[in-house]
Amino acid sequence: MARLRLRTALATVAAIAVGFARTVWGRHEAMSELRVGDKAPDFSLAGSDGATYGLQDLAGKTVVLAWFPKAFTGG
Secondary structure, eight states, rough: OHHHHHHHHHHHHHHHHHHHEEEEEEEEOOOOOOTTTTOOOOOOOEEEOOOOOGGGGGSSOOOOOOTTTTTTSSS
């Protein structure tokens, strides 16, 4: 259980670091509001398993992006 929490914490820190680096050093893409039915812009995210997943790698498949902002916060 402790190893899983450590891996999850490391993956979270890595995802935050990648997001910060992209914000500071490039990929300054214009942000716009998505509406129902819009195509998702290309993006990549670090998974809880430590691997990076890109939307372009999943072309042709159904993709569900779940976001849990309070996960692992203890509150």
